[in-house]
Amino acid sequence: MAPTRWGFVSAGKISNDFKVALDTLPKEEHQVVAVAARNLESAQNFAETHNIPTAYGSYAELAAQKDIDVVYIGAIHTQHAPVTTMMLQAGKPVLCEKPMSVNSREARQMIGLAKENNIFFMEAVWSRFFPVYKKIREIIESGAVGEVKAVTACFGGNISHIPRVKERSMAGGSLLDLGIYVIQFATMxxxxxxxxxxxxxxxxSDGGVDEIVTVVLKYSGNRMATLLCCMSAVVANEAYVCGTKASLKIPNFWCPTEVISPDGTHEFPLPPPEKPLNFKNSTGMRYEAMEVRRCLQEGLIESPLMTHAMSLQIAGIMDQARKVVGVVYDQDKE
Ligand SMILES: NC(=O)c1ccc[n+]([C@@H]2O[C@H](COP(=O)([O-])OP(=O)(O)OC[C@H]3O[C@@H](n4cnc5c(N)ncnc54)[C@H](OP(=O)(O)O)[C@@H]3O)[C@@H](O)[C@H]2O)c1
Structure with missing residues (x-):
């Protein structure tokens, strides 16, 4: 099978980590052939650090390159919808960082475009592809925890100084950055x-974005999810799945290497990175890359593990929660 040829949009922090994650996979399967940034020098520096043959000073040049199988979008939230639209219109399959959009209206447009043109598109909810998530699904399906009645999860850190997190104009706030992870866990x-x-x-927050938020999802059959996200305090960063017989504990549930279950701890270590990472356990992005390659090879336009419907459901929950807290982005007014 030919290698999957990736084009990167943005030369920022997460793009660095995704490239390091791809480097843990066989070169015959994954290659990065080009990187584009708003500024040519920054794209060239990234290309030099990561041995990428082509660097562009605009995203449009990447959209025009022929020999690219899929584009990875590592830009900030507000760029996800416009840049995904540009790439899909150029016929390029897209893996777009989370959150795939600022609101559900944008998400519907992006997914509509992918479906209309029959092109693969996925929100990069990388957690869903970790071996631990597979194990969690297996344990639940085996009946070992009984009927699942409750999910609890919290995710936070003091990251309120980071511009893209604190600025309303950059769609900052805890829900889009962190809340998406607790919500995707419950919906999974x-x-x-x-x-x-x-x-x-x-x-x-003082800057007018959602600083600390709790979301309670009430499900039929006396089942609940209680979720917390917070951009100003260090929290436990754990999730629990609570059933009528037993519960599961998942430390670092957004990028987990273990699940603690009634029959012991199941561990799934990650490969070590060959270059420095910006974020925890980022080599685990290799699993979503493997899924993208599988979907492309099988001609799928969405992954069954992170479907378009799942993205829309998560975006809808975040819209509702954000409205209650009182955060309105410019994109909500369009
Ligand atoms: N999966 C994960 O674990 C994970 C972890 C962290 C972040 N993320 C997601 O990845 C995305 C990027 O996060 P990051 O921490 O990598 O951000 P970052 O390094 O601050 O910025 C990423 C890129 O966004 C572009 N950008 C920055 N400021 C901009 C502005 N004012 N206007 C337009 N574009 C701007 C730049 O692209 P150019 O290089 O083209 O100039 C920059 O390199 C976010 O959506 C975040 O939610 C995911």
Whole structure:
């Protein structure tokens, strides 16, 4: 099988980590053939660091390059919709960083375009592809925890100084950056079922974005998910799946290497990075890259593990929660 040829949009922090993650996979399977940044020098520096043959000073040049199988979009949230649209219109399959959009309206447009043109498109909810998530699904399906009644998860850190997190104009706030992970965890465990009710409480930061938010999802059959995200305090960063017989604990649930279950701890270590990483456990992005390659080879336009419907459900929950907290982005007014 020919290698999957990646084009990168942006030369920022997560792009660095995704390239390091790709480097843990066989070169005959994954190659990065070009990188584009808003500024040519920055693209050239990234290309030099990561041995990428072509660097562009605009995203449009990458969109025009022929020998690219899939584009990875590592730009900030507000760029996801416009740049994904540019790439899909150029016929390029896309893996777009989370959150795939600022709101559901953008998400619907992006997914509509991918479907209309029959092109692969996926939101990079990398957690879903970790071996630990497969193990969690297997344990739940085996009945070892009984009927799942509750999910709890919290995710946070003091990251309120980071411009893209604190600025409303950059779609900052805890929900889009961190909340997406606790929400995707709950919706994964409950199999994409629509919650009967969503209750939210939260506080705005001085900069007018959602600083700390709790979201409670009420499901049929006396089941609940209680979720917390916070951009100003260090929290436990754990998730629990609570069943009628036992519970599962998942430390670092957004990029986990272990699940603690009734029959012991199941460990899935990650390969070490060959270059420095910006974020925790980023070599685990290799699993979403493997899934993208599989989907492309099989001619799928979405992954069954992170479908378009799942992305839309998560975006809808975040829209509702953000509205309660009182955060309105410019994109919401369009
Ligand atoms: N999967 C994960 O674990 C994970 C972890 C962290 C972040 N992320 C996601 O990745 C995305 C990027 O995060 P990051 O930490 O890598 O961000 P970053 O390094 O601050 O910025 C990424 C890129 O966004 C572009 N950019 C920055 N400021 C901009 C502005 N004012 N206007 C237009 N474009 C701008 C730049 O692209 P150019 O290089 O083209 O100039 C920059 O390199 C976010 O959406 C975030 O949610 C995911």
């Amino acid at each position: 465990v409950f199999g994409g079922e629509e919650p009967e009710d969503i209750t939210t409480s939260g506080h705005l």
